[in-house]
């Protein structure tokens with residue numbers, strides 16, 4: 140699976156970067172997701188980050 144952040148929607152709250160720092164990092168005022176296949180051991184944290192994003196800016200592609 141891969142994750143993406145919709146930069147037009149992200150408010151930069153940094154929650155995802157705390158929940159799943161292996162995948163999400165801040166770039167200026169918005170979070171971005173590493174453009175990699177999410178390692179299996181990070182999948183749960185990545186899904187949790189997507190579920191908890193207050194503005195649903197995280198897109199998971201299976």
Ligand code: SF4
Nearest residue numbers: 149150152153155192
């Ligand atoms: S949790 Fe959502 S709004 Fe907050 S930084 Fe991550 S993608 Fe942006």
